[in-house]
Amino acid sequence: MGIARLALAGLAVLAVLALIVFGARSLIGALDSSEAETAAPSAPAAGSSGASGDTPEKIPTVLVECVAERCPTVFLKVAGGDVLLNREMARGEQAQSFDAKVDVVLTDASTVRVRVNGAPREPGGTGERQEFTVSREE
Template sequence: MGIARLALAGLAVLALVALVVIGAFSLFGALRSGTEPVASPTAAATAESSPPGDDRVPTVLVECLRDTCPTVFLKVTGGDVLLDREMVAGEQFRSFDPKVDVVLADAASVRVLANGAARDPGEAGERQEFTVSRED
């Protein structure tokens, strides 16, 4: 009877570990679902990403211009992190929040529109940090 108890205890431990792993993946997915990434290499696809009739200009729009763009970090000032990861070619991210902090690991690898106006690109490998506020 000793081996049966050990086997049952082992199965219980495996089931517990599986539940913890599944819970962690679910939590991670739920936390990431609040972002607005738009993978679109064309302007037409960008227009389709907003709801019909929505002609608002985003506070900030970041578009990856290279195969991969090193870490792009966007955060609502004093609030939630919107984006903190590498981007891929043509991928865009936009935010309509009133004030957004932006950190670019390589400013030359992305195109940034602040309230619809293009920011000057930085030098290759240049790290940039700035805040964009919504113009009313």
């Protein structure tokens, strides 16, 4: 009777380990595919169709560029949808979205340069938190 209990406990441990490994692999796969989907819309559209320069370059709905050494948390989210960015940025790093409507939260608006539909947005004051929504011009 004792060996049967040990065998059953061993099988239970193996089943739990298999579930953990399967779950970790699924999570890693999901994170990799969501990063690829997020990066795809931010690629410039000019010249990608093979046309001979008669297609104008697509302007992002919002473009956020870090101009300080370190920019505190920048948050971009498709209105009513997916979170595109929620992290700190380093100098020169950019984040953009071509979605029709994007919610933006800047922890320190003075550390970033923002362009809305290609037009520069007035910079915020030092330490000023800004929350706004931008929409694509049609």
